[in-house]
Amino acid sequence: MLPRDFTEEQIMFRDAYRQFLAQEIVPHMEDWREAGIVDRSAFRKAGEAGFLMIWPDEKYGGIGDNDFRFEQIITEETAYARVADWYNTLHSRLVGPYLTRFGNEEQCDRFLSKCVSGECVLAIAMTEPDAGSDLAGMRTSAVEADDHWVINGQKTYISNGINADLVIVAAKTDPDNNPHHMTLFLVERGMEGFERGRNLKKMGLKAQDTAELFFTDLKVPKQNVLGEVGHGFYYLMEGLAEERLIGAAGYLSAAQLSYDLAAEYVKERKAFGKPVAAFQNTQFKLAELRTELDLAQTYVDQCVAAFNGGALTAVDAAKAKLVTSELQCKAADIGVQLHGGAGYMDEYPISRQFTDARISPIYAGTSEVMKIIISRDCLGDDYAPFNTRNF
Ligand SMILES: Cc1cc2nc3c(=O)[nH]c(=O)nc-3n(C[C@H](O)[C@H](O)[C@H](O)COP(=O)(O)OP(=O)(O)OC[C@H]3O[C@@H](n4cnc5c(N)ncnc54)[C@H](O)[C@@H]3O)c2cc1C
Incomplete structure (x- = not known):
């Protein structure tokens, strides 16, 4: 293989993360596979060791370094240790960046530190029983009412769906039914009208909790709208x-x-x-x-x-x-x-x-x-x- 370009610091980071996986994650994986879900302590331990969501600003507990090679190292080592069904990368790099990219300062202050520490586990919910590849075909909708939005609909195949404390939910928000008029909402654990369905049994990645989510007259305060209304797609x-x-x-x-x-x-x-x-x-x-x-x-x-x-x-x-x-x-x-x-x-x-x-x-x-x-x-x-x- 041609030489790869990592700094000394990144090479040391790789060694340290590999050790962390060997000590804290690999030994539990068989149990978590049996259970069909990773214990939440995995996120907390990774957060404590500085391996969970590393890129945010230091004020949120991250290292404030957005060099993607750190994330590449984490993902490579996670896969090579055969623990990819601990879906830490979904939390850290697939969902987390939505908060800083599209969220406002108040939302970052409210959630980011807890995401870095592993106290708040993240998920993103786009797919529905009748809409996967064709996202514009989704049916989940949100209607504006006073100081909140009311969401109705359902999602499926959502990774971290059971463990998640904060789910970014995509919903249609155009009364005229423009298929691309979607908005992203920050739906929190415990909100009335937010229920989890089955933790789905899968062919592989057995420890990853992949779940159904249901929203019935779920009231989401306007302060939980992520970015601009209508820009979600x-x-x-x-x-x-x-x-x-x-x-x-x-x-x-x-x-x-x-x-x-x-x-x-x-x-x-x-x-x-x-x-x-x-x-x-x-x-x-x-x-x-x-x-x-x-x-x-x-x-x-x-x-x-x-x-x-x-x-x-x-x-x-x-x-x-x-x-x-x-x-x-x-x-x-x-x-x-x-x-x-x-x-x-x-x-x-x-x-x-x-x-x-x-x-x-x-x-x-x-x-x-x-x-x-x-x-x-x-x-x-x-x-x-x-x-x-x-x-
Ligand atoms: C383990 C797991 C975890 C997941 N995690 C998440 C998650 O966290 N959040 C989330 O929102 N979703 C998640 N998903 C959903 C996943 O992204 C979708 O399953 C995927 O996008 C495909 O959509 P679908 O299942 O509806 O398949 P369909 O869209 O029904 O596709 C069926 C087949 O038709 C083909 N097809 C569709 N349209 C076309 C076209 N125009 N031309 C040619 N072929 C086409 C597809 O390629 C596929 O082969 C997860 C799924 C799984 C299985």
């Missing part, structure tokens, strides 16, 4: 580019782990009197994978540098998400195949690599949606089959 589109980049860093690290697990196994396992590593098929499969991993890493690192320089586009992020999420699945699939029957057994880590990987080309925008974004950039809007500005 565009805020989500802006947030998704960053979400896709942080996702890409994790998917690639998970793919790297699948490669390492496979490379290790084939040296040990013997068939026809030889290590499986001695078969040319094995060598070519791993050589191809190694090359794709290295190429993807260079692209993702360049995207991170572009993000740091304020130059990352939604299209760049879509390409990174598309390639890395598909590569994560491919690496896990090759890994299982090279393990033979052992690869299908729970006790071999490659098995879980396979089931955990399957969601990556689906959430945060499916591979098909990424291709729509990229092809719009290649060919222009004139050839779009429908209004692709919905992504």
